[in-house]
Amino acid sequence: MDAQEVLRRELSTAGVFVDFDGTLSPIVPAAADARPLPGTGEVLLRLTAVAGRVAVVSGRPVDYLAAYLPDTIELHGLYGLESRVDGQLRQRADAGRWRPIIDEAAADAMVAVAPAGVDVEHKGLSLTLHFRRVPDAEDDAVQWVHDAAARFGLQVRSAKKSFELHPPVAVDKGTVVEERSAGLTVVAYIGDDVGDLPAFSALDRLAANGRTVLKVAVRTPDVSPELLAHADYEVDGPEGALELLQSLY
Numbered sequence: 001m002d003a004q005e006v007l008r009r010e011l012s013t014a015g016v017f018v019d020f021d022g023t024l025s026p027i028v029p030a031a032a033d034a035r036p037l038p039g040t041g042e043v044l045l046r047l048t049a050v051a052g053r054v055a056v057v058s059g060r061p062v063d064y065l066a067a068y069l070p071d072t073i074e075l076h077g078l079y080g081l082e083s084r085v086d087g088q089l090r091q092r093a094d095a096g097r098w099r100p101i102i103d104e105a106a107a108d109a110m111v112a113v114a115p116a117g118v119d120v121e122h123k124g125l126s127l128t129l130h131f132r133r134v135p136d137a138e139d140d141a142v143q144w145v146h147d148a149a150a151r152f153g154l155q156v157r158s159a160k161k162s163f164e165l166h167p168p169v170a171v172d173k174g175t176v177v178e179e180r181s182a183g184l185t186v187v188a189y190i191g192d193d194v195g196d197l198p199a200f201s202a203l204d205r206l207a208a209n210g211r212t213v214l215k216v217a218v219r220t221p222d223v224s225p226e227l228l229a230h231a232d233y234e235v236d237g238p239e240g241a242l243e244l245l246q247s248l249y
């Protein structure tokens with residue numbers, strides 16, 4: 001029996017973890033315009049009612065995700081630095097002290113790279129530079145982000161047409177999925193980007209411990225080839241991801 005069949009059969013003890021950008025929401029030129037496809041909230045609610053666990057795991061702040069998804073959906077934001085579980089907002093205790101440092105880095109970015117058209121997205125506990133609209137500014141953005149990481153003691157993470165400065169706190173989508181998979185018999189993850197690779201690795205570790213897993217890559221024009229290479233299954237764009245979620249209940 002393949003993993004999708006096991007997932008459907010054991011849905012009540014299965015976990016379904018889903019990325020946001022490029023997975024639930026189509027990629028758009030300006031990051032602030034990203035919205036989930038119509039009907040996404042309803043699908044997640046219906047799935048939450050019957051599955052062991054459903055959660056959205058994203059590099060976005062929880063606030064952003066919460067604005068476009070129903071109140072009862074489990075959310076993990078900023079790669080696990082903050083979350084909303086059972087309606088309770090939580091922040092990693094060791095992350096808070098980095099807030100003023102991120103403020104300082106954001107102010108620096110506004111002067112150094114924003115004038116060239118790079119979108120500076122201040123997410124509270126992390127900072128993202130988007131250069132999708134100004135590909136020519138990529139080299140300068142890369143240079144600044146690495147300099148700033150060294151100056152402020154932050155970590156660089158790359159994503160689609162963007163770079164992120166993150167506190168040096170050991171969280172990623174993989175640690176989130178692993179922590180939230182206790183007691184589940186089947187674990188599925190759906191994502192489209194390099195930031196989702198740690199989640200796929202977490203699923204590999206869960207599989208080594210006897211869990212059934214399903215690693216789903218969302219094919220988009222700029223999907224990570226590395227993610228495709230590690231996936232068990234592909235869907236076509238956020239529409240395909242939504243169809244897969246709908247097919248589970």
Ligand SMILES: [Mg+2]
Binds near residue numbers: 021192
């Ligand atoms: Mg994504």
